Amino acid sequence: MTYLYLFLAIITEVIATSFIKASAGFSKLTPSLLVIISYVISFTLLSIVLKTLPIGIAYASWSGLGTFFVTILSYFLYGQALDPVAMFGIAMIISGVLIIHLFSKTAGH
Numbered sequence: 001m002t003y004l005y006l007f008l009a010i011i012t013e014v015i016a017t018s019f020i021k022a023s024a025g026f027s028k029l030t031p032s033l034l035v036i037i038s039y040v041i042s043f044t045l046l047s048i049v050l051k052t053l054p055i056g057i058a059y060a061s062w063s064g065l066g067t068f069f070v071t072i073l074s075y076f077l078y079g080q081a082l083d084p085v086a087m088f089g090i091a092m093i094i095s096g097v098l099i100i101h102l103f104s105k106t107a108g109h
Helices: 002-022 029-049 054-078 085-105
Strands: none
Touching: 002 029, 002 085, 029 054, 054 085
């Protein structure tokens, strides 16, 4: 269940972060409410995850994968440019998260 909660925490964080732009500085009610509700859910789920996973591992996964998904969504939703250097950097973030979870004893294998 820990990894399911972590996945849901990441998804709700991505929703919240993606809607920050749509909220226009919190001047639009619906996107603003989505930001607030999604962040509350995300942090609640992350706090549950921290009962099992070390904080460094959980946070690296949450923020790293969140960065990846927000970047991809921003490309499609807002036309954010992605040059080769940005794509390489995102690939390095994903690689780091995978290395931690697949090979590190810190991740609690």
